[in-house]
Amino acid sequence: MSFEAFKMGEYGAYVWSSYGLTLVSLVWIATNARHSREQQLQQAQRRAQAAALDQKMADQNAATEQRA
Amino acid sequence: MNWVWFHKLASPPSAYAFARTLRPWLLWPAIAMMVWAAYAGLFVAPPDYQQKDAYRIIFVHVPAAIMSSLVYTMMAIAAAIGLIWRMKMAHAVAAACAFSGAVFTALALVTGSIWGSRMWGTWWAWDARLTTVLILLFLYLGYMALRASFDDIGRADRASAVLAVVGVVNIPIIKYSVVWWNSLHQGATLSVFGKSAIDPSMRAPLWIMIFAFLLFFGAVLCDSLCAEILRRERNAKWVLTQGIAKSALLERV
Numbered sequence: 424m425s426f427e428a429f430k431m432g433e434y435g436a437y438v439w440s441s442y443g444l445t446l447v448s449l450v451w452i453a454t455n456a457r458h459s460r461e462q463q464l465q466q467a468q469r470r471a472q473a474a475a476l477d478q479k480m481a482d483q484n485a486a487t488e489q490r491a
Numbered sequence: 492m493n494w495v496w497f498h499k500l501a502s503p504p505s506a507y508a509f510a511r512t513l514r515p516w517l518l519w520p521a522i523a524m525m526v527w528a529a530y531a532g533l534f535v536a537p538p539d540y541q542q543k544d545a546y547r548i549i550f551v552h553v554p555a556a557i558m559s560s561l562v563y564t565m566m567a568i569a570a571a572i573g574l575i576w577r578m579k580m581a582h583a584v585a586a587a588c589a590f591s592g593a594v595f596t597a598l599a600l601v602t603g604s605i606w607g608s609r610m611w612g613t614w615w616a617w618d619a620r621l622t623t624v625l626i627l628l629f630l631y632l633g634y635m636a637l638r639a640s641f642d643d644i645g646r647a648d649r650a651s652a653v654l655a656v657v658g659v660v661n662i663p664i665i666k667y668s669v670v671w672w673n674s675l676h677q678g679a680t681l682s683v684f685g686k687s688a689i690d691p692s693m694r695a696p697l698w699i700m701i702f703a704f705l706l707f708f709g710a711v712l713c714d715s716l717c718a719e720i721l722r723r724e725r726n727a728k729w730v731l732t733q734g735i736a737k738s739a740l741l742e743r744v
Contacts (some may be wrong), residue, residue, distance in 0.1 A: 431544035437609055438547050441602045442529065445551040448598045449525075449707060452591050456714035463721035471731050 501580050504729045507720045510713040518710035524703035531696035539693075548606045550696055554704040556599035559627060560662050562592035562708060566634070567659035570652035582648035583723060585655060586638060587715035591708055593631035600624055619668035620676035623661060630658040644723060 431438050499505040532550030539546040566588040573581035603621070604614045615621065634651050641647035669676050689697065724730050 431547070432538075434543060434545040434547075434609065437545060437605050438533070441548045441551055441605050442533070444601055445555065445598060448555075448594050452594050452711050453707075453714075455590060456711045456718065459718035460714045460721070463718045463725075467721055467725065467730050470725065474731050 501578055503580065503583075503720045503724050503727070506580055506583075507717055510716050510720075514710050514713035517706045517713065521703050521706035521710060524699050525707065528696045528700035528703055532693075532700065536693045536696055537690075542610060545606065545609050546693075548602055549693075550700050552599060552602040552606060553697060554701045555595050555602060556624070557701055558704050558708055559592060559596035559599050559624065560665055561705070562588050562595060563627060563630065563655075564659065564662055566592060567655045567662075570655035573648060574652045574656065579648075579723065580720075582652060583716060583719040584712075585652065586648075587712055587719045589631055589635050589638075591711050591715065593628060593635065595704075595708075596624060596628040596631060600628065618676055619672040619674050620665065623665045623668050627658075627661055627665060630654070630661060634658075 429435060429439075500509060528550060532547055536547070536550075538544050566585045569581045569585040569588070572578055573585060600621070603624075607616070608614045634654055637654055638647045638651045641650065668674060721730060
């Protein structure tokens with residue numbers, strides 16, 4: 424593959440900039456989707472931990488009241 | 492035929508699991524096909540007799556343009572299903588499509604401008620095809636802005652669904668704009684049922700790239716849909732207690 428194949432006559436800048444923008448756009452779409460999912464998963468994990476903690480405290484309070 | 496599997500997709504946890512399973516089967520073939528099609532389009536396909544090597548932009552411009560219309564159509568169908576049958580998952584699919592569709596549309600406009608700057612001698616013209624695709628971009632942006640303007644998800648779903656359904660009239664206008672009006676933009680390059688206006692040596696990489704974009708969008712839709720489902724179901728028991736939060740750590744590995 425020669426350098427001339429990359430230059431593409433006088434159109435190299437146009438063609439390569441189009442392909443470069445396409446690559447950037449596709450990466451952007453993919454990372455945006457993945458980031459959204461990761462963010463929601465982290466929030467779900469935090470809520471689950473908070474709910475588990477609340478449940479644990481409620482169980483402890485119930486046990487204390489029973490002993491009393 | 493047993494349609495139970497299809498009806499199960501209306502259930503958020505089933506749809507979530509299905510999307511998670513499907514994603515890698517779409518993503519990796521998409522990437523492989525994109526790499527092959529890009530190589531074939533850039534270095535294997537011969538130059539055009541008129542446009543020389545500038546025509547190679549077709550291998551990214553046409554797939555982006557096709558995806559912009561296809562994604563909007565899918566968004567409108569999902570929105571209509573959500574409005575008519577009041578299926579939350581349909582609204583979730585519509586919402587998950589919007590950002591990707593907007594990016595594909597912007598990409599089609601930008602790559603088209605780059606191509607036109609050499610071939611037509613102008614970066615932009617208020618030509619029928621270009622104008623209707625620009626309107627499509629505004630419809631996508633309007634859909635996302637309308638969704639964001641409501642705090643209540645149900646009202647956001649209904650309002651944005653109406654916009655999506657009304658806006659779908661733009662899709663056939665985009666398709667036939669080059670037929671109905673005198674247009675700078677060339678006519679259809681590819682034909683599914685008839686003869687294509689492109690040499691077979693150029694046609695194969697173009698079809699492969701279009702299919703690769705389709706699979707790629709499918710993979711991205713899986714991720715977006717999962718995020719949308721988790722957002723809507725944040726207080727649901729299956730999210731909090733059925734192991735999804737615990738498995739979040741595993742999913743990140």
